[in-house]
Amino acid sequence: MKKIVLGMLLLLFATVSHAQINNPVKWSYTATKVADKTYEIHLTATIDGNWHLYAQDAGEGPEPTTITFSPNPLLTLEGKVKEVGKMEKSYDKNFKSVLKFYGKKVDFVQKIKVKSAVATVVKGSVSFMVCNDRQCLPPRDVPFSINISGK
Numbered sequence: 001m002k003k004i005v006l007g008m009l010l011l012l013f014a015t016v017s018h019a020q021i022n023n024p025v026k027w028s029y030t031a032t033k034v035a036d037k038t039y040e041i042h043l044t045a046t047i048d049g050n051w052h053l054y055a056q057d058a059g060e061g062p063e064p065t066t067i068t069f070s071p072n073p074l075l076t077l078e079g080k081v082k083e084v085g086k087m088e089k090s091y092d093k094n095f096k097s098v099l100k101f102y103g104k105k106v107d108f109v110q111k112i113k114v115k116s117a118v119a120t121v122v123k124g125s126v127s128f129m130v131c132n133d134r135q136c137l138p139p140r141d142v143p144f145s146i147n148i149s150g151k
Helices: 002-021
Strands: 025-035 038-047 052-054 066-069 075-092 097-114 120-128 140-148
Touching: 025 120, 025 140, 038 052, 038 120, 038 140, 066 097, 097 120
Parallel strands: none
Antiparallel strands: 025 038, 038 097, 052 097, 066 120, 075 097, 120 140
16 A cells, blocks of 8 residues: 555656646736837746747747737737847757857837727737757747736
């Protein structure tokens, strides 16, 4: 009986440990009003341990971070998505390329303009890939939804 309980505990521990490793990026989403009917959408990635998240212009090889916004007739996107964080550049022998990436934290910022004072929702998805010094995880798509007051 003790062996069965011990085996179950070890299996549970291995499952929990594996699940944590497979999700090293936590995303948060906010909107900040910067002017009349103008907002900044912030998609912030907090990256665990020695993992790193690739930039939108990552270099040759890995999947770059891509942010896609769902069409919304109540708003317009102003310019391109900006990256705010400490970008690192390093030659990667596996990809045989100089790569651009972020460790710890990066904020992707998109300026939007709402067309009227009606509340709306900004929806879309973030596609990204993370690696550490031993492995890369397959690219993931994470949907997001951010409420905009419109005022």
